[in-house]
Amino acid sequence: MKPKGEETGTESGTGTLDERITGALVGAAVGDALGGPVEGYSPDQIIERHGGRVHGIVGPWHGTDWRTARPVAPYHKGDGHVTDDTLMTHALVRVYATVRDHLDAYAVAEHLVPDLMTTPRWIPELEADALPLQRIFLAEKWL
Incomplete structure (x- = not known):
């Protein structure tokens, strides 16, 4: 042991x-x-x-x-x-990996929103590359 x-x-x-x-x-x-x-x-x-x-x-x-x-x-x-749930989780993990700290509103604005709006990624439900913003649900879009 x-x-x-x-x-x-x-x-x-x-x-x-x-x-x-x-x-x-x-x-x-x-x-x-x-x-x-x-x-x-x-x-x-x-x-x-x-x-x-x-x-x-x-x-x-x-x-x-x-x-x-x-x-x-x-x-x-x-x-x-x-689904979009996992896509959002992946986006948050990418931001945590970059920030390496607690995420506040500034981190969300500086890192998460641009990630969702500017970087096309494979979206399994669309079977295509697209911006994650095109797939996430309305609640996340309010960010």
Whole structure:
């Protein structure tokens, strides 16, 4: 048995700080990808569409019509795609990596807003490069 503090992540069950951060970010993205295709639908609708609870990756609610189906068009929610929630998390991580401190309104104005407005990135739900601002929800746009 190793002395306290020398355990590795797999032996101690807690992991290093970097491993825990990575686990939290990956876990959030996986949960986002699994929940995206059923977001906004009632439990009864989900059961009817999927024959029960969703336990894995499923296709878009409207199948191949995801680009035109309302109200979700033009977003490809399904097939393991992450949503704007994960895109916003990635943007915040980029800003934290730059600022390396608590984020205040000035950091948001100086780093987050320009990142969302000026740097095209791969947007899985659009299956294209685009500005993250074009995908994030209204609440984040108020920044």
